[in-house]
Amino acid sequence: MSFFFTLLALVVALGFTWRYLGSYMASVFEGRVHFLGRLERPIYRLLATSPEHEQTWKRYAGALVIFSAVSMFFTYVVLRLQGSLPLNPQHLGSLNPALAFNTSVSFVTNTNWQNYGGETTMSYFSQMGALTVQQFVTPAVGIAVAIVVVRGFSRRNSQTVGNFWVDITRCLLYILLPAAFLFGIIFVAQGAVQTLAGTVSFHDALNNVTQTMARGPIAFMEAIKQLGTNGGGFLNANSGTTLENPTGLTNFLSIYLLLAIPVALTYTFGKMVGSIRHGIALLSVMTLLFGVWVGFTSFAEHQNNPAVAAAGVHSTVGNTEGKEVRFGDTSSALFAVASTSTSTGSADASYDSFTPIGGLGLMSGMMIGEVSPGGTGSGLYTLLIYAILAVFIGGLMIGRTPEYLGKKIQAREVKLAGLGALIMPITVLIVTALAVSIAAGRAGPLNGGPHGFSEILYGLTSQGNNNGSAFGGLSGNTPFYNVVGAIDMLLGRFAIMIPVLALGGALAQKSAVPESLGTFRTDNGMFVGLTIGVILIIGGLTFFPAISLGPIVEQLSHVRFF
Amino acid sequence: MLVHLRRSLVMATICMVLFGFVYAFAGTGVAQLLFRSQANGSVGANGSLLIGQNWSSPNWFHGRPDDTGPYAADPAKGTSGGDNPLKANGVSGESGATNLGPRSAALLADTKQLVAYWHKLGVNPTPDLVTTSASGYDPDISPQDALVQVPMVARATGIAPTRLRTLISAQTHGPQFGFLGSSYINVLQLNEALARLR
Numbered sequence: 210m211s212f213f214f215t216l217l218a219l220v221v222a223l224g225f226t227w228r229y230l231g232s233y234m235a236s237v238f239e240g241r242v243h244f245l246g247r248l249e250r251p252i253y254r255l256l257a258t259s260p261e262h263e264q265t266w267k268r269y270a271g272a273l274v275i276f277s278a279v280s281m282f283f284t285y286v287v288l289r290l291q292g293s294l295p296l297n298p299q300h301l302g303s304l305n306p307a308l309a310f311n312t313s314v315s316f317v318t319n320t321n322w323q324n325y326g327g328e329t330t331m332s333y334f335s336q337m338g339a340l341t342v343q344q345f346v347t348p349a350v351g352i353a354v355a356i357v358v359v360r361g362f363s364r365r366n367s368q369t370v371g372n373f374w375v376d377i378t379r380c381l382l383y384i385l386l387p388a389a390f391l392f393g394i395i396f397v398a399q400g401a402v403q404t405l406a407g408t409v410s411f412h413d414a415l416n417n418v419t420q421t422m423a424r425g426p427i428a429f430m431e432a433i434k435q436l437g438t439n440g441g442g443f444l445n446a447n448s449g450t451t452l453e454n455p456t457g458l459t460n461f462l463s464i465y466l467l468l469a470i471p472v473a474l475t476y477t478f479g480k481m482v483g484s485i486r487h488g489i490a491l492l493s494v495m496t497l498l499f500g501v502w503v504g505f506t507s508f509a510e511h512q513n514n515p516a517v518a519a520a521g522v523h524s525t526v527g528n529t530e531g532k533e534v535r536f537g538d539t540s541s542a543l544f545a546v547a548s549t550s551t552s553t554g555s556a557d558a559s560y561d562s563f564t565p566i567g568g569l570g571l572m573s574g575m576m577i578g579e580v581s582p583g584g585t586g587s588g589l590y591t592l593l594i595y596a597i598l599a600v601f602i603g604g605l606m607i608g609r610t611p612e613y614l615g616k617k618i619q620a621r622e623v624k625l626a627g628l629g630a631l632i633m634p635i636t637v638l639i640v641t642a643l644a645v646s647i648a649a650g651r652a653g654p655l656n657g658g659p660h661g662f663s664e665i666l667y668g669l670t671s672q673g674n675n676n677g678s679a680f681g682g683l684s685g686n687t688p689f690y691n692v693v694g695a696i697d698m699l700l701g702r703f704a705i706m707i708p709v710l711a712l713g714g715a716l717a718q719k720s721a722v723p724e725s726l727g728t729f730r731t732d733n734g735m736f737v738g739l740t741i742g743v744i745l746i747i748g749g750l751t752f753f754p755a756i757s758l759g760p761i762v763e764q765l766s767h768v769r770f771f
Numbered sequence: 772m773l774v775h776l777r778r779s780l781v782m783a784t785i786c787m788v789l790f791g792f793v794y795a796f797a798g799t800g801v802a803q804l805l806f807r808s809q810a811n812g813s814v815g816a817n818g819s820l821l822i823g824q825n826w827s828s829p830n831w832f833h834g835r836p837d838d839t840g841p842y843a844a845d846p847a848k849g850t851s852g853g854d855n856p857l858k859a860n861g862v863s864g865e866s867g868a869t870n871l872g873p874r875s876a877a878l879l880a881d882t883k884q885l886v887a888y889w890h891k892l893g894v895n896p897t898p899d900l901v902t903t904s905a906s907g908y909d910p911d912i913s914p915q916d917a918l919v920q921v922p923m924v925a926r927a928t929g930i931a932p933t934r935l936r937t938l939i940s941a942q943t944h945g946p947q948f949g950f951l952g953s954s955y956i957n958v959l960q961l962n963e964a965l966a967r968l969r
Contacts, residue, residue, distance in 0.1 A: 400820075413818045416828065423857040456947055514902070559870055681867070
């Protein structure tokens with residue numbers, strides 16, 4: 210019953226956010242919000258740019274790629290020099306080149322895959338100056354790309370798509386910074402840790418236990434980690450720890466925060482293209498998929514853990530292995546689905562210990578391309594790719610030139626959308642095949658049998674989708690996984706973003722065709738169903754053979770343990 | 772190309788200063804000003820409320836078995852066990868789950884060992900008491916997890932079971948606002964209250 214109220218509260222909170230954050234974000238990107246103008250204008254001066262200087266999609270993409278490369282370089286340098294930098298109370302050494310490379314790629318691609326243990330590897334300097342920075346910057350970049358596609362639909366006969374520097378600055382100052390700061394305060398009030406004072410030791414005279422606890426600037430990193438669908442926590446066990454996620458309320462707020470921007474962007478889209486109904490259609494696709502995934506994953510986690518049941522302990526409180534008492538089974542499952550259906554990848558439970566079907570729920574949320582509701586920006590632009598494919602297929606079925614929002618969808622747009630939809634599955638399946646073919650890859654999993662394969666498949670799916678969650682048993686800090694994972698993450702981010710920017714540019718150049726009686730409707734239930742169909746068919750056909758070797762075999766192997 | 776590079780260097784520097792350091796320092800300032808105790812880790816006389824501890828004696832209520840039986844710290848093997856926020860009784864570790872899969876033979880064997888461990892203490896264990904947590908140092912147990920331990924604690928301490936049950940219900944935190952999360956008891960708080968009862 211309390212799970213029902215949790216869902217209800219989430220729907221109400223997200224409903225308001227959709228309406229008001231959505232329209233606020235449209236105002237931000239249309240340049241009508243100025244309350245931090247004293248900070249915004251000097252930044253443009255230092256960059257020698259201004260909102261009036263618009264870029265073509267090629268220049269926009271060039272700025273994005275070079276800025277990301279520079280960000281990666283900054284992150285890499287900080288991690289490599291960590292041992293000689295200040296704010297390092299635990300005197301942690303520098304990272305080795307492979308791990309520093311993987312980590313810098315991971316944070317610059319918004320993946321936040323962590324091949325390191327936070328509290329035993331990263332100094333406060335690195336957590337703040339390298340990782341938290343990217344947790345602000347990368348969602349801004351993702352949202353900027355989504356806004357370019359939106360402008361592709363809203364502009365007519367335009368050679369330009371906006372100014373990259375202006376878009377990310379506005380997103381950072383007016384959306385991410387105020388919200389993250391506000392929620393950081395709430396997290397501290399609830400008990401999350403925020404200090405620069407280093408570790409603390411204590412002795413308990415009752416049981417004669419002495420402990421030393423890691424601390425750090427955790428709570429405010431937590432806020433942007435969730436809001437920006439980043440997912441990389443301060444500590445190894447992420448949101449499972451009380452230091453990051455102390456109460457039922459912070460757990461709920463985490464779920465809310467990581468869904469907020471991806472959901473609200475559909476309203477922003479509707480408002481900017483002048484048809485809220487089109488935004489509602491996309492929101493419906495997200496909500497229906499999310500609802501189904503929450504349903505079967507939380508049902509699966511409310512069942513017994515097969516190994517625990519075989520040991521003779523039967524549960525009425527679901528699968529408790531790897532879960533925290535204060536959250537319980539269904540709330541942990543809700544968090545997990547929210548985290549894997551966006552590109553967040555934070556975890557308040559051990560996903561590796563989920564039941565086979567529960568684990569499948571998480572894996573498949575990523576495999577359908579993270580569109581329900583997807584990452585900050587990446588969710589909207591990936592969903593628009595599927596919408597374009599749905600329009601194309603719908604157009605073929607009724608024999609008309611497909612149009613979406615008055616823009617003709619022609620060969621070039623379909624090719625770019627097809628490329629955007631297929632790069633992820635191709636990359637993920639090839640690197641997974643590589644990992645299971647060679648000894649260095651097979652050395653990774655902790656668990657045996659089909660679950661070992663699931664660990665590899667999950668890890669490479671997560672990195673290819675820039676999610677960052679893991680079946681934590683996989684030992685990723687090896688030269689093989691550090692390098693292959695980094696390639697997987699880079700392709701999953703930039704090999705999709707560039708065709709998407711090209712798509713935005715191509716659409717912006719087109720003039721609008723007036724709507725007629727024969728126009729294929731793209732704002733009704735039929736279109737929602739068609740888009741969901743396209744998403745499920747592409748995701749299902751590409752990944753079904755792989756998942757049947759992992760979670761499905763595992764679910765069906767009764768009474769066998771590996 | 773060069774103009775992109777120059778702007779990227781400037782922007783990356785601005786971001787590092789503003790969203791790395793200014794953000795975290797300002798946040799720490801506000802946190803220390805308004806919520807000092809929470810921000811510093813909720814540390815009391817006997818430890819932090821955020822971190823589970825190893826309660827091995829039957830005189831006390833036990834937490835989740837993160838550091839018990841098959842999961843106990845073994846300095847000889849260099850394994851840290853759970854309940855280890857960085858260092859516990861001299862052994863180094865970090866937060867983390869066991870990551871054993873749902874059809875793991877190791878998980879089956881470990882769980883059987885824990886069931887035997889509890890039976891030896893005269894406790895019929897609940898699922899929480901034979902499974903480990905996400906963090907590896909879950910500081911909480913459910914009211915049911917505490918109630919099944921009442922006979923053990925009553926026998927060891929001589930305190931009447933009814934008084935222990937009253938203590939448990941007094942220490943139970945319900946779901947926040949009545950519906951967020953599950954009911955839980957902080958084991959450290961429970962045992963501190965138990966110590967006052969003696």
